[in-house]
Amino acid sequence: MKPIIEVNHLTKEYQLGHITSLRDNLLNTFKRLGRKPVQQRESFKALDDVDFKIEQGEVVGIIGHSGAGKSTLLKHLAHISNPTKGKVIVRGSIAPLIEVGAGVNPEMTGRENIFLNGAILGIPKKIIQQKLDEIIEFSELEQFIDTPVKRYSSGMTVKLGFSIATSLDADILIIDEVLAVGDMAFQRKCFDKMEDMINRQGKTVLLVSHNIRQVERLCNRVILMDHGKIFAEGDPTEVCNLFFNQSNEKIKANVSTSTHKNVTQTDDMLYKKTIIYNNDNNDVDSVECLSPMRVIVHFDVLKPLKNICFLIGVHTPDFLYLTATNSIDEVKDYLPGEHQVEMAISSMTLLPGVYSIRVWIGTPEGKVSFYAENLKNFTVVSEDHLLTRQQEMGLFYLDAKWRFDAIDNAIALESA
Amino acid sequence: MIKTVKSLYTYRELIAALAWKNIIIRYKQSYLGIFWAVLKPIMLMLIFTLVRSFVGIESDDLPYPILTFAALLPWVFFQESASEGVGSVTSNAVLIKKIYFPREVFPITAMVTKLVELTISFVLLAAMMVYYKMMPSIYALWIPAIIFYTMIVALTISFFGAAINVYYRDMAQALPVFLSLLMYGSPVMYPLSLVHKKLLVEQAAGVWSNDLYRLYTLNPLAGIIDSFQRVLLKGLPPDFNALYPGLMLVLVLLPISYVFFKRAESWFADVI
Incomplete structure (x- = not known):
């Protein structure tokens, strides 16, 4: 064929x-x-x-x-x-469902649009009539079906469009x-x-x-x-x-050229840079999954500061905050001058992907001296195929152990 | 040609649905609804009747208002079908980019929409005929054929114009101007018999008279409007001498215009 x-x-x-x-x-x-x-x-x-x-x-x-x-x-x-x-x-x-709802007319009611779009997609009127109830039910718009689409929410419009399109044969x-x-x-x-x-x-x-x-x-x-x-x-x-x-x-490539977002700067201090070191103490942009790493933040203190703690967090390129660690138990006093703070992670349990660092510096009471997101981008990589695949499964690796035990009656069945 | 008609038959439901949509959205939130459609011929009829009371135009022993209204019916239908048809492809850009069906559906839909409005005007014309106590004769059976011919003329312009309009929007601007000029070149305000009398009987333009008359009837609308008035109001068969020059022209131009449209069609989605 x-x-x-x-x-x-x-x-x-x-x-x-x-x-x-x-x-x-x-x-x-x-x-x-x-x-x-x-x-x-x-x-x-x-x-x-x-x-x-x-x-x-x-x-x-x-x-x-x-x-x-x-x-x-x-x-x-x-x-x-x-x-x-x-x-x-x-x-x-061929039935093109290219951008569902292209033919939906705002002036017409949901029901009228079902017939119009049916005709546009080439569905015979008879079939539309047969499937009308099914289409309306699928769209979950029973209550609004005789209201002009211009009064619909955008989500409702799309529901209507998809319901019509899927009745195509x-x-x-x-x-x-x-x-x-x-x-x-x-x-x-x-x-x-x-x-x-x-x-x-x-x-x-x-x-x-x-x-x-x-x-x-x-x-x-x-x-x-x-x-x-x-x-x-x-x-x-x-x-x-x-x-x-x-x-x-x-x-x-995109993220590293984009600017920092959500920056709060005060005259307390001046942020210099963030560096990531891998296990071999090299300044890197990518770290191996499940290996140790260190994050170091450099900054200039401009005036004497008391009770300073740090928060270093990780977020995805679309600003989903994944995790953050703070040093609230070890507050420090600072005198003007250049300083650095280091956060060591024993095992990078984020799954392969692109991530970014955010840093917050201030007092435990909440007075901010510095805050910024997207300060440093890094990639987590892995040679392990299974880990790479997990990227779409989620973001974190869990160190899980499996056990397989038979329960009593299963043993009974087996022996019988 | 047969294939074209066949494919149009396949798309009849789409054409009907799109025309129905046009009608609905145009008149939906208005109190008078579809009766707005007849406003244009009525206003023009009133103006012409007023003008005539100053200048005096012969009306073939018929009441002038109904004579001019009967002329305005096919004229307005033609004019609006053509101008809507020319803009129909560009105004449906969203659909053109998303889904394929033969693009001639759009000009045809524009015409079918106007056909519905024409029907409303017919009701009004019938009322006027009752008022003037006029009975349609057997020749009124010519009406569907005349309307069909008008549709062909409008389509000839629409196909060509719509295709051009996708590339150069000047078309949609220029056409209304051209059409409003053409109205004075068509027997809308005055009957064709007046032109006939001046040129053929009185030979008003000397040696050029016969050629001028032929040129005048080369405008298909001249034959259409005259025939329309004859079969409906005068109880006479259509005057084929007035019809055939225009018919010849249309029969030559329609295939050219259609082929041009189909050629241009493949690039509509890229250019529009």
Whole structure:
């Protein structure tokens, strides 16, 4: 059987800058007629020789950083854009769930929008009528279904959009970031619905998401795109791992250039720098998971200070405070001059990823002398594959021990 | 061509749904609702009637208000279908970027929307005919064909204009100006018989008279409006001499305009 989707050497170029004016167009035409060089605009390859096939029933995830060309690729599959070079062959009906709710009209009521969007997605009116109750029930909007959508909250609008979209019945489903919507309970529901469509109904699905865990769980093949090219393709776990490594580097590059946030500075002291030392006493940016490390903060005290304690904490690049340690039991008095404070950690139990240091200096009563977040970025790395994989499972490593015991009646069963 | 019509049949539900949406959102929060749609022909009829009381325009022995209203019906339908049609692709940019269906759905939808408004105007025209005690003759059966022809004319302009408008928004600005000029070149304010009499009978433009008349009837609206008045008010069959130059022009231009639209269509999502 022929593959349901074939993408042959697909290249898409966009011209940068504005559309040429009518005048420029005419001038260019004259120049071309007169065989004079024409002023060309810079072009940008959104897709560069992309080539793959998808078989019937496959669930393929497409991942990559923003601007890698994922959405452009989907637009070509959905026949919205046309290739500059190459060919896209789709054998079957295709249902684009690209940004659910694009067709939702604010002036119309929920019910009217169900019919309108159904028509836009190509669902026959009869089927919509049959499924109307089901759609309304799924959207959890029974009470508001005859209210204009402009009075809905944004979450409600999205719920409505997704409920309509999932009632679609096509051979190929294209899903672009739809699950990043609504409250947790609704996301769960959407996810279940999608798993149902994928596993039980055997549809061919293309899933674009930044939620890598979701992609890895749902897909049986993953394509990693980078700068308009296919960077890697194959087993979900391997490709997703590759993507994680890529993102960690990228996050670090971004974070280290970003400025400190939430800074409180007083004329008590002047913050100098934060240094991280690894086990071998080297000044580093990355530390091995489960190995010792030391954090040292340098600062200039500008006037005599009494009862000073320190708090050194760790947060993620999106400012989720993970942990903090303070020296409240060992308050110090300081005289003007340069000082440093060291916090030694016997084992770095954060799982591989990018983290940042925050520092608070002040009195136990709460008078702040200095506070800043995002002072120093570091990566936790590990050679251990199992630890790297745990990144999406959570943030901390727990030193757990397992025991496997049989209970009495199990022994009885075994011996019987 | 057959394939096109077939695919349009497939998308009939979408066209209906989009037209229904247009109607709903336009009149939803208004007290008078869809009767706003007939305001334009009514106002123009009143103005023309007022103007006529100063300048005197022949009205073929028919009450002038109903004659001009019967002219305004197809005219306003054509004018609004064409200008809405030209803007229809750009105003649906959101949909164009998100989902594919044949883009001619948009100009056609604009036209279908206006068709609903035309129906309302028809009710008013019927009321006027009752008032003036006029009975439609058997020739009134020509009406659907005339309206269909008007739709084709509007689409010819819409396809071409809508495609241009995606690249150069000047189109949507220029068209209303052009159309309001065209109104004076169409027998809206005055009957076609007046033009016929001046040019063909009195030969008012000398040797150019016959050519000028042909040029005048090259405007499809001349034939449309005249036929509309004839079959509905005068109880006469359409005047094919006035119809065919325009019809020829449209039959030549429609395929060109459609092919142009389909060619441009593939870049809509990138450019819009």
